[in-house]
Amino acid sequence: MLRHGCAPSQLNALAAVGTNPALREDPRYRDAGLDFYPERILMQDSSGLPVLADIAALFQAAEELGLQGAGTVRMRADLVVDHAVEVDYWGGADAAAKNLDAEFERHGSRFKFLKWAQGRFPWLRVTPPGSGICHQLNLELFATVVGVKDGVAGVDSLLGTDSHTTMVNALSVFGWGVGGIEATSVLLGNPVNLPVPHVVGVRLSGALRAGVTATDLALSLTAMLRRHALVGKIVEFCGAGMGALSLPDRATIANMAPEYGATMGFFPADAETLAYLRMTERSEQHVAIAESFLKAQGLFWSADAPLPVFEEVLDFDLGSVQATVAGPSRPDQKLGLAQVPQSVPPAPSESGPAIGRKAFAEWRYRHRRHHQLHQHLQSAPPRRRGPVGGEGGRARFGAQALGQDIPGSRFAHRVRHADASRAAKILGRARFRARRPRLHHLYGQFRPPKS
Amino acid sequence: MLRGGFANPRVKNALSDREGGFTRLLPDDRVMPVHEAAAIYRARGVPLIVIAGDRYGAGSARDWAAKVTRLLGVSAVIAENFERIHRTNLVAMGVLPLRIARHDRLSLTGQESFDINGLPDALKPYGNVRLTVHGADGPRPIELACLIETDVEAGWLKAGGILAQMLQGERRPAGQE
């Protein structure tokens, strides 16, 4: 971040407030802000398409006006097609393949555009449908943790167009979710300006008890953290308990950052981070560079490291976590296992199958509805609606939000192309004719007045 | 896309007596969909502003919301306060967000016309503009705060939005103050 274009005055502010948070209100530093130029951008198809359409339209307009140099993007961008899948087939060995076929049929025109964009923009890499969820791919493939550019090593950072971009904070990568327009702006070379952040330390102690999952932990932590005003603040985890958390556990917690209102849920790099890089087949050389860089920069955490300077430290005992279920309606509410039976509405009186056709159709409708809603809401910081466990709010969609937002279960198996031929097949099918797509006519509106 | 702007079925525009995406075309005094009125105003060369209340822009699908505002021909939005992301998006699209103090009740009939003076000098972080309301009882001046937070944002607004700025080649090179 420091090397990527902050003004000296901003660096001074960061250094001063970083070592002594009381200086935050000092007039010398108060209004400095930080210009953040991330290393890369991560998009998913639903929010990323408008970004690419805008940029394509802009470049085309620049070309038509004969402008030199207006059409350059100097950073890497990844777009993962993971929001288009719908489940039409299930319960059979070929269900996944059939669903993928249906997806290609349904969204062919979008995919054609993406295929074209990938050919047109050297800085863009599109990951085809069926490969995985963008955040998981970010952890397993895209994140470098420490990257080398022109012979100089530096930390990885990104902004994503999905609110759960924070999942990669688990791997000590700096980043969070933004809106599409902000992403466009960053791709065009502008910084994101943020105030010198408040950093709240969460000191983890103890270890999870047997039978307690990462999901239970994330829910308990979320419920605890929501009691503190964390909007616009960064949460950084520390304490001996952190060492006991696996990377997937950390990812589950980091993923939930928007639910507890924080900008990030950051885990500093440690031995587990390096082990994960090795497990996901990053090269030995890469891991070695990462390790020596992080250690030389004092960014490597170990259990005996002194506590960093935080504005506030919250304590959390991992041993206190019990098996919990979110709900009855919102992810920040929680129920102990024993309370669940009472929270379920009584079964319908007619005897019959547990879930009928109609009920299933209704469930599927609501499930999709939630998914759309979630995409709409994704860049919204969760609004505080009274105390935890209160009534009202987004109650109707909360229950589904739980299933969607907590990917803990997903870590149980590797989602990356189970058999190698599969990816090749997908790519083969995605070989579209590179035709100029009909762009929407936005750019006409943005032409400068003729003088 | 234009039809989707300001079309929330539960919102009632104070200019119209119908709920949903309607407004009153003036001076013709005809209630019609917002996008149709916007097209007529555009043809007549009438610049538009939005006057709103509290927490303007809170809600979903905000990227499009800001683009639509611009495409409908709105050049400024006056509100008591703005939802954070929507404010940034408006500025990126070249629409000026203006904050009116809570006690400055505009008490409008809908028949007024407005002048915004002090531009482009006010296009800087925390600048002020003067809004003049021309109503039945003569002109009334009101100070409004420009909700511009950084010099980068001021640059976008001066250029007419981030995309327009790119086309004008005025982008400052990365890392330079």
Ligand code: SF4
């Ligand atoms: S389920 Fe939610 S978090 Fe996961 S990819 Fe879809 S929108 Fe993003």
